Amino acid sequence: MTEMSRGAGSPDGDRPLRRDAALNREKILHAAREIFGERGLKVTLDDVARHAGVGVGTVYRRFPTKEALVRALFEHDLRMRQETAEKALAHPDPWQGLVDFLVLMAGDLAENRGLHEVIMMGTHSSASIERARGGMRPFLAELIERAQESGDLRPEVTPSDFPVIVHMLAGSSRFTQGMRPDIWRRYLEILLNGLRQRPDNPPLTTPSLSDEVVEQVMGFSRPEGKAQ
Template identity: 40%
Template sequence: MPVESRPLRRDAQRNRELLLAAAREVFGAKGLEAPLDEIARRAGVAIGTLYNRFPTRAELIDATFAEPVGRWVTIGEEALAEPDPWDGIVQYVVRSCELHSIDRGLTQVCTESYPDAPGIEAAKLRSWDVLVRLVARAKDAGVLRADAEPSDLPMAVVAASRIAELESDPDRWRRHIRYVLDGLRADKRRATRR
């Protein structure tokens, strides 16, 4: 029986959870190149325990970020459920920015390819499908510029997350994202009420 299909012992499960929580903190603050020994230290386990549970950095990244990347799918689906297509676009962008502005690792995972992280890549494909539908709906309703592309929205989110990283005021991105949304709106009325 493969190791993954056997239930973990209680102590092994606890170590796994500690490692994943530490990885979220360290990767979130320092990015995906953060030292693995720092993650093990923060989890209170030996580096060997980390490698025993996650033999490669890619496996640790996949286990750490597959669920958070999946939140993007939920954000997109909730935005699609908004009765007003423009409000859906705004909701998608603002909620995505809120996630990315506080998590450097999540931004990296969403903007780079991780072929050795199948959970992340599957979540990104589902997220993209929802985003394409969200953009098409807004364009069909005439509220999003005709030349807007689905990739414009994640790029705006990434730019806003970079602003949050560089500014002393972590919410400064909100001002900048209003400018971006104003530029994406087809009828040029004030883009957001947020």
């Protein structure tokens, strides 16, 4: 019996192909997560194919454009960041909840260049990614408000300060060019000491960025149907 007749005679003849296709898709996503994390979104689908050890055609069959691959990877990551913010809001200690959120966000952006570009720069965005990015802001505002009401966070601090802070922390890791990728933790400790309210704190004399400037710098767009 030939291979063709075996496949034709069995209702399950195409299942190994579907299984192979699913495995290839997972291999591509895993490779893309690694290479986007290391090098950012400048890499091409050809680069992803080489990193995954599959043919370029295999990648294009699963993800016809780089934007499709970026969406598959980072929409999920952004939803996870929202879950992180929700857990931080549920922490009984407002200051610790804010610190936990900052630690996780700074670590994610320091260690994953692709995620940093998606969140901070709006690179390869889409309507669903924009909704997820914008959905983070109410959580952040509430985290800040809780910590200020508890007397732990300086009253001058605004939500627009935090994108700058996490961008600075991620930049500190890039500065070491791989020699000290964890250095962001040191600068987070320094920043937390400055953020915490103390009776002897001198007032901040330089105003924070406006929300409009932050939106412009981060490349926020407002797709049709997105709440203003």
